[in-house]
Amino acid sequence: MSVREGFRQVAVATRMLLLESSRELGLVLGFSVIFPVGILFFLNVLAAPDLRVQALVGTIMLDMALLNVNALAQTMGQDKARKEFDLWVSLPVRPAVYTAAVALSYLPYSLAAAAVTLGVGIAGFHIPVPTSTIPTLFAGFFLVWASTLGIGFLIGALGRTPRQINSYAQLIGILLTFFAPVFYPVTVLPVPLQWVAYAWPLTWGSRYLTAVVVGNSGMALEAAAVLAGYVVLWSTLIALGLRWRQT
Amino acid sequence: MADTERLGASGDPARRDAPVLRVRHLTKSYRGRTGLRTANDGLDLEVHPGEIVALLGPNGAGKTTLLRQVAGQLLPTAGTIEIAGLDVVRRPIAAKRFLSVIPQECEPRGDLTVEEEIRGFAALKGTPRSAIPAEADRLLAETGLVEHRRTLIRELSGGLRRRVLLAVALAGPSTRLLLLDEPTTGVDPEARRSVWRLIEGLRARRLGILLTTHYIEEAEYLADRVVVIDGGRFVAQGTVAEIRARLPYGGRLEIRGLDHLTANGRALVADLESRYRVGLKLGNAERLEVPDPFRPEVVAELARLTGEGVQATLAPVSLEDAYLSLVGTGAGFDA
Ligand SMILES: Nc1ncnc2c1ncn2[C@@H]1O[C@H](COP(=O)(O)OP(=O)(O)O)[C@@H](O)[C@H]1O
Ligand SMILES: [Mg+2]
Numbered sequence: 001m002s003v004r005e006g007f008r009q010v011a012v013a014t015r016m017l018l019l020e021s022s023r024e025l026g027l028v029l030g031f032s033v034i035f036p037v038g039i040l041f042f043l044n045v046l047a048a049p050d051l052r053v054q055a056l057v058g059t060i061m062l063d064m065a066l067l068n069v070n071a072l073a074q075t076m077g078q079d080k081a082r083k084e085f086d087l088w089v090s091l092p093v094r095p096a097v098y099t100a101a102v103a104l105s106y107l108p109y110s111l112a113a114a115a116v117t118l119g120v121g122i123a124g125f126h127i128p129v130p131t132s133t134i135p136t137l138f139a140g141f142f143l144v145w146a147s148t149l150g151i152g153f154l155i156g157a158l159g160r161t162p163r164q165i166n167s168y169a170q171l172i173g174i175l176l177t178f179f180a181p182v183f184y185p186v187t188v189l190p191v192p193l194q195w196v197a198y199a200w201p202l203t204w205g206s207r208y209l210t211a212v213v214v215g216n217s218g219m220a221l222e223a224a225a226v227l228a229g230y231v232v233l234w235s236t237l238i239a240l241g242l243r244w245r246q247t
Numbered sequence: 248m249a250d251t252e253r254l255g256a257s258g259d260p261a262r263r264d265a266p267v268l269r270v271r272h273l274t275k276s277y278r279g280r281t282g283l284r285t286a287n288d289g290l291d292l293e294v295h296p297g298e299i300v301a302l303l304g305p306n307g308a309g310k311t312t313l314l315r316q317v318a319g320q321l322l323p324t325a326g327t328i329e330i331a332g333l334d335v336v337r338r339p340i341a342a343k344r345f346l347s348v349i350p351q352e353c354e355p356r357g358d359l360t361v362e363e364e365i366r367g368f369a370a371l372k373g374t375p376r377s378a379i380p381a382e383a384d385r386l387l388a389e390t391g392l393v394e395h396r397r398t399l400i401r402e403l404s405g406g407l408r409r410r411v412l413l414a415v416a417l418a419g420p421s422t423r424l425l426l427l428d429e430p431t432t433g434v435d436p437e438a439r440r441s442v443w444r445l446i447e448g449l450r451a452r453r454l455g456i457l458l459t460t461h462y463i464e465e466a467e468y469l470a471d472r473v474v475v476i477d478g479g480r481f482v483a484q485g486t487v488a489e490i491r492a493r494l495p496y497g498g499r500l501e502i503r504g505l506d507h508l509t510a511n512g513r514a515l516v517a518d519l520e521s522r523y524r525v526g527l528k529l530g531n532a533e534r535l536e537v538p539d540p541f542r543p544e545v546v547a548e549l550a551r552l553t554g555e556g557v558q559a560t561l562a563p564v565s566l567e568d569a570y571l572s573l574v575g576t577g578a579g580f581d582a
Contacts, residue, residue: 009371016367020358023399083353087415090318090348090426091371092340245339246321 009093013101017075021105031070032113036063037120043183044125051184053128056121057209058182060114061202064144065180067113069152069172071106072099076156077165095241103149114141129213136212140224144205147227150234151201157242182206201230265332267345267424267455268294268317273326275312286312288479290326294424294455299446301470302459305574309479310459311351314428317457318348330424344373347416351428351459355411357401361392364400365414372419382418390414390445406438413445417452425449427458431465443468463567473566477574490569498540499526499568500549503558506531512555519548526568537561 021028036059043055079085088098118137121127129137151172159165180202186194197203208223275287286309294300302310315321317328319339328335333342355364365383374382387393390410395403400411409430416425430446431439439462446469449456460466466473467487475483475490483490500523502516523535537545540561552559 005373012367012370016359016363019363020356023358079356082356083350084356086315086318086320086350087348087353087355089320090343090346090350091368092343092346092373093371094340245319246315 006094006097009097010100010104013093013097014104017101017105018108021109028109031063031067032109033116035066036060036113036117039063040117040121040125044121044127047183052125053213054185054206054210055183056117056125056127056129057206057213058184059121060117060141060209061144061182061206062176062180063113063117064110064141064205065148065151065176065202066173067106067110068103068145068148069155069169069176071109072103072149072152073155073159073165073169074162075102076153077159077162077169080160080165081162089244094239095244096235096239099153099238103153107145110145111138111141114138130215133212133215136220137209140205140208140212143208143224143227143231144201146234147201147205147230150230150237153234153238154242157237157244176202201227204230264296266293266295267331268292268457269327269329269332270313270317271327273313273316273328274324275309275316275321276324286479287316287323290476290479290481292457292474292481294457296423296455297450297453298471299450299456299458299469300472300474301466302457302474302476303461303463303466303570304459304476305461308476308574310476311428312479313476314348314426314457314459315350317424318346318350318426319343320350344421345423346426347372347419347422347424348426349409349412349416349428349430351432353412355400355408355415357399360397360399361403361411361414362387362396364411365418368415369418372421374418374420378420386414386417389417389448391441404438406434406441409434409438409442410445413442417449423454425454425456427456429459429461431460431462439465463565463570467566475570475573482573483569487566490573491564491566494564494569494572496524496536496538496564498537498545498561498563500535500537500540500545501532501560501562502535502552503532505533508557509555512552512557515552515555516557519552 039062040056040059043059044052047055076085079088118129118134122129152169155165155168155172159168180200181189181197182202182205186197186203189197204223204226208220208227211217211220211223270290270292273287273290274285276283276285288309290313292300302313304310312321316323317330317335319335319342322336330342331345333345335342359367362383365386366379369379369382369386370376387396390413392407392410392414395407400408403411413430416422427446431442434442443465446456446458458469470487472485473483473487473490474481483493500519505516508516519535523537525533526536527534537548539545540563545561549559549561
């Protein structure tokens, strides 16, 4: 099958999913507006003045990751339960078409959430983010989205039932909320946990965004390179179609 | 039912075409908590263009396992599957161009309208963009969904949702094999018949259709050929008439009200019981296996029974009788 046809299929499937999610806007709005602004509000009150940038970046990261994990994993879980997944597997499409379409259909909401959070952080809480860094930040949001995609994909692909998939997604959600070093510098963790944190794409996403805001281009490049590595890893797994066909 | 004329053994043109599906020595074992469980055991099957084959078997017989392997959803343990000559395991994308599937208990996502769903899947299956509106109109008409085109799928009844799945399955330019896993399970009798009519109406397309069912009536109504599967193996194959002919008897004489027979009636029944096998005895009813229900002496037995006020009916063997004897459950007593 030609690459061109593959892209056409991704476009068609993404459009179908976008149409559907536009019909359940309440849920999506909750994730992309209410949740991040709420978290930001609390964090900004709690955070020490020199950690406010970290709090802003952390909020964006957490929301993107949660949306990614939940949207992708749970869509796959629901599709498996209602056998829509089987229907897709029997189509002449590559597994990447399905996964890319599900993921892409949530990208607008992810980016919107990031933009809203950033806007509220700057305008509402006067968090010092230089305007000149905003384009680089958005490039970073995209990278963060792509580098956390694989977490949701792994849960959705490996889980057999929606119940199992939901439980894993919840567990990861809790870990993300409390133990991901996105709201505090990774150095506050005990050393062994720091190593765990460094294996986590969110740590690098948060380093990247912080580095962009404070203008440390060396650190930003290093983090971007690690994030790109994650993107390559996930793309490979998705293209290979992990558990697309069952054994 | 004109099942015998339809298939016409080897003379039928359908049988001379290359098969759209060829399954060879297919075996599938699941690895479970209790070790390996073989759900398909050395299956061989061909489906030809224009032919409707019903896979008939009880729950757990291995029907879905077979269909999911053909559909490329499940990898075989051993054996080969070819759709239109293409190996499903080695060349899945190429093979799936010729395939459409309705998985068992499939519930499409509900937030698209019927028309959006059909158009989307038509595009995914390779219908050129310019041809999609016409194709969607045709499919909506063919499946009787025109008035529901702008309805969200989740607002449709179960029967109508099956029709949407069928429309989706028929979309695309190249389908040659259609797999339907229990297409009417869980819908009401009227909707079931309308799905049957739709499937029957597909004959003109000359698709090969492989459907599974545990409704004998469904196999009888739709299938040119019935394959009976039990415990992962094919236990019989043939037309409905051929499978029926495998039974060692040709008719069944059913007697009810055994608990209030007259003395003469009791003597008559005892005499019959000594000459014919009692196939099934349930409460105060029993079923005798008689040679040929149209032979005058058998009809005369019936007349004698009814003359004594015994409630009795005589019927030729059904596919159900054959099926039950093949899968060895012996359940059910219908009149
Ligand atoms: N994914 C699976 N893992 C383990 N065993 C399975 C799986 N799917 C089906 N089975 C078993 O294989 C047998 C055949 O199942 P199935 O093909 O679904 O039968 P049918 O469709 O005829 O009801 C059953 O005993 C069932 O329990
Ligand atoms: Mg089944």
